[in-house]
Amino acid sequence: MSLMTSLPAGYRALVLGASGTIGRGFVEKLTLDDRCAVVERLDRTSVAPLILEEEAAIKLAVNAIASHGPFHLILDATGALTIDGQGPEKRLESMSARSLARAFQINAIGRGLILRECIPLLPRNERCMFGVLSARVGSISDNHLGGWYGYRASKAAGNMLLQTASIESHRTRPHAVFAALQPGTVVSRLSEPFSRGHETVTAENSTTGMLNTLNGLAARPQAWFVDYKGLSIDW
Numbered sequence: 048m049s050l051m052t053s054l055p056a057g058y059r060a061l062v063l064g065a066s067g068t069i070g071r072g073f074v075e076k077l078t079l080d081d082r083c084a085v086v087e088r089l090d091r092t093s094v095a096p097l098i099l100e101e102e103a104a105i106k107l108a109v110n111a112i113a114s115h116g117p118f119h120l121i122l123d124a125t126g127a128l129t130i131d132g133q134g135p136e137k138r139l140e141s142m143s144a145r146s147l148a149r150a151f152q153i154n155a156i157g158r159g160l161i162l163r164e165c166i167p168l169l170p171r172n173e174r175c176m177f178g179v180l181s182a183r184v185g186s187i188s189d190n191h192l193g194g195w196y197g198y199r200a201s202k203a204a205g206n207m208l209l210q211t212a213s214i215e216s217h218r219t220r221p222h223a224v225f226a227a228l229q230p231g232t233v234v235s236r237l238s239e240p241f242s243r244g245h246e247t248v249t250a251e252n253s254t255t256g257m258l259n260t261l262n263g264l265a266a267r268p269q270a271w272f273v274d275y276k277g278l279s280i281d282w
């Protein structure tokens with residue numbers, strides 16, 4: 048049974064960060080969907096590797112798969128929390144120019160460049176969706192615990208880039224849905240050191256929930272910020 052019933056039959060999908068737990072989960076689900084004609088994947092192991100710190104590499108990686116588009120469903124499941132062996136900063140004293148720059152390079156600048164390169168691959172006159180893996184901790188209004196400076200700030204910046212790209216793209220792609228997605232706590236390389244004591248969700252249930260949620264969202268100028276259960280999150 049197809050999850051993406053609101054997309055045209057024979058829709059094409061692109062998953063970025065397909066080597067990660069959540070990215071792999073998306074690829075597995077979409078490969079099993081009879082209505083999905085193509086599942087293209089990009090990550091650091093691709094022939095043209097997707098390296099978020101390298102603008103030229105992002106361009107080359109996307110160019111390498113562009114002829115297989117347009118893509119009705121684009122999912123950016125890239126992101127990092129522990130970077131260069133450094134976990135998230137718990138206190139102001141742990142924050143450094145380097146820790147902030149590295150988090151921004153991957154979670155915000157990398158995301159922005161992916162949006163720039165991939166939005167042209169969405170069809171102009173058909174329903175289509177661009178979902179990016181954000182995080183609830185990227186919500187400014189929902190920050191009750193503090194800490195995780197670089198990750199929180201870079202996820203918030205990534206959300207702003209998405210929102211701004213969504214508004215601009217609506218003028219030429221009025222049927223496109225843009226959404227920042229919160230997957231729940233999915234045990235993965237990224238979350239494993241921090242997930243103890245948290246209620247977790249399997250990659251299977253999280254990706255099913257996010258696809259279901261995306262399927263039901265209406266196209267509008269603004270991006271959505273939603274969790275895998277379909278509940279809205281305040282920016």
Ligand SMILES: NC(=O)c1ccc[n+]([C@@H]2O[C@H](COP(=O)([O-])OP(=O)(O)OC[C@H]3O[C@@H](n4cnc5c(N)ncnc54)[C@H](OP(=O)(O)O)[C@@H]3O)[C@@H](O)[C@H]2O)c1
Pocket residue numbers: 063064065066067068069070090091092097098099100124125126127128153180181182183229230231232233234235236237238
């Ligand atoms: N898991 C959770 O509980 C959770 C909760 C909230 C939000 N999220 C978000 O969900 C997304 C996916 O997380 P995940 O749990 O699936 O983590 P993951 O298994 O560590 O996957 C992360 C993905 O991002 C890629 N990546 C990281 N740094 C990169 C870089 N510099 N250049 C190119 N690719 C890079 C990884 O590539 P490699 O395989 O080459 O390293 C991998 O494909 C992230 O944006 C994360 O912030 C996750």
